[in-house]
Amino acid sequence: MFTPVLTVENEKDLSKELTQSVIEVRGQDACLIAEQLLQGGSTPSFVAAAGERALAELGERFARGEAFVPDLVMAGEIMRGIIAQARPYLRRGVDTKELGVVVLATVKGDVHDIGKGLVAVMLDNDGFDVVDLGVDVPSQAIVDEVRELQPRIVGLSGLLTATANAMRATIAALAAAGVRDRVRVMIGGASVTKDVCAHVGADGWAPNAVAAVALAEEWVTTASPPSRSLRHGGD
Ligand code: B12
Numbered sequence: 001m002f003t004p005v006l007t008v009e010n011e012k013d014l015s016k017e018l019t020q021s022v023i024e025v026r027g028q029d030a031c032l033i034a035e036q037l038l039q040g041g042s043t044p045s046f047v048a049a050a051g052e053r054a055l056a057e058l059g060e061r062f063a064r065g066e067a068f069v070p071d072l073v074m075a076g077e078i079m080r081g082i083i084a085q086a087r088p089y090l091r092r093g094v095d096t097k098e099l100g101v102v103v104l105a106t107v108k109g110d111v112h113d114i115g116k117g118l119v120a121v122m123l124d125n126d127g128f129d130v131v132d133l134g135v136d137v138p139s140q141a142i143v144d145e146v147r148e149l150q151p152r153i154v155g156l157s158g159l160l161t162a163t164a165n166a167m168r169a170t171i172a173a174l175a176a177a178g179v180r181d182r183v184r185v186m187i188g189g190a191s192v193t194k195d196v197c198a199h200v201g202a203d204g205w206a207p208n209a210v211a212a213v214a215l216a217e218e219w220v221t222t223a224s225p226p227s228r229s230l231r232h233g234g235d
Contacts, residue, residue, distance in 0.1 A: 006040035015042075015050040018082075022054030025074040027081065034082045044086035045210055048118060051079045052208075055114070059190070079114050083121060090125045099127040099220050101151035105137035107158045107166035115189060115209070116157035122209040123216060128153075139166075139173035146179045153216055156202070159189040168200040184219045188212060 006014070014037050021029040030051075037047050058075050061067035102123055106113050113135045124130045131149060133141060146154060154174070156167050167187055174180040187202040197205040204219075206212035 006037070006042065011037065011040065011042055011046075014040075015046065018047070018050040019054045019057070022051050022075050022078050022082075023057055025071060025078065027074070027078045030078050031081060031085065034085050038086060038089045044089050045122075047086050048083060048209070051082045052115075055079055056190075076114055080117065083114070083118055087121055087125075090121070099217070100129065100153070101131060101149050102128045102153045102155055102216060103131050103133060103142065103145050103149060103151040104155040104157065105133040105142055106135040107156050107163050107170055108136055108138050109166050110158045110160050110163040110189075111135045112157070112159040112189065115159070116155075118209045119155060119157070119188065119212045122213045123155075126213050126217065128216060139170040142170050143173050143177045143179065146174060146183060147177070151183060152220055154183050154185045155212070155216075156185065156187045157189045158187070159191060161191045163189070164191070164196050164200055167196075167202065171201045186212065186215055186219075 014033055018030060018033045018037065021027075021033060034047050034051075037050075038044070055072075055075055058067050058071060062069075062072060104116055104120055104123075106116055116132070116135075120130045120132050131145065131151070133145060142154065142156075145151075156170060158164065158167055171180065171185055174183070174185070184203045185201075186204045186206060187197060187200060188206050188208075192205050192207075194205065204215050206215050
């Protein structure tokens with residue numbers, strides 16, 4: 001039987017253990033610790049953040065040649081499991097799904113989708129109708145979906161520095177198709193910054209899923225058409 005309520009100290013220790021278990025790709029341990037945290041009252045974002053810290057650390061190790069692609073793959077799968085475990089513990093933000101459609105995609109050339117998945121879960125929970133087009137998505141496919149679904153927001157994800165160009169190309173393709181002014185475009189991913197946002201011509205960016213939801217909500221509650229001014233949930 002798990003402890004029903006965690007003390008602050010317990011919660012901190014368990015979160016460190018969770019991070020460590022993901023770094024060491026001990027999936028079963030990670031799953032048990034995540035459950036213990038969630039049942040003890042930790043929020044889903046607190047639990048996800050512990051996993052994110054592990055992936056950030058693994059990414060640094062990878063860059064230093066101390067971790068390898070299979071480690072990233074396995075840790076990524078564990079993180080996906082943690083997100084799925086946390087999902088039922090999310091408290092619904094609104095009663096009905098009336099905030100409109102958000103089309104999400106990881107842009108062409110990039111296959112990272114764990115963070116986008118987290119953003120999708122949180123937006124869905126908040127009352128958005130999320131259509132996730134997957135990874136490595138060509139600009140034209142995004143243009144087609146915008147025409148078809150008429151979303152209020154398009155969210156582009158990309159973790160590789162080089163994929164900023166694909167984001168820029170996607171936004172240019174939306175403009176060339178005459179649909180750019182119908183949507184607000186937000187971008188995100190580990191390499192995204194305010195400067196990247198300006199470079200690619202997005203309307204805003206967010207450093208994490210919580211900020212992404214806040215920005216999306218702000219946009220749909222603002223009646224005016226999309227402005228080209230830079231808005232971001234990051235600071
Ligand atoms: C796991 C991982 C992988 C997995 C991905 C599995 C999957 N299904 O996603 C695999 C093994 C496939 C992989 C492959 C590669 N990877 Co990789 N990978 C990572 C790692 C360790 C973690 C990424 C992650 O999931 N983080 C956790 C999530 C929750 O965080 P996140 O993605 O940042 O998302 C949050 C925010 O960014 C934001 N967000 C994300 N998307 C969106 C979208 C919107 C609209 C908004 C508003 C917000 C938002 O909210 C999210 C939740 O809070 C990172 C390290 C890092 N620091 O990011 C490297 C990293 C991204 N990978 C890297 C590299 C180099 C590669 C490879 C080229 C390796 C290789 N030699 O093959 C390939 C590229 C393949 C390709 N074409 O895309 C580099 C990129 C360097 C760079 N800046 O260009 C990194 C930074 C590692 C490093 N330090 O070198 N990788």
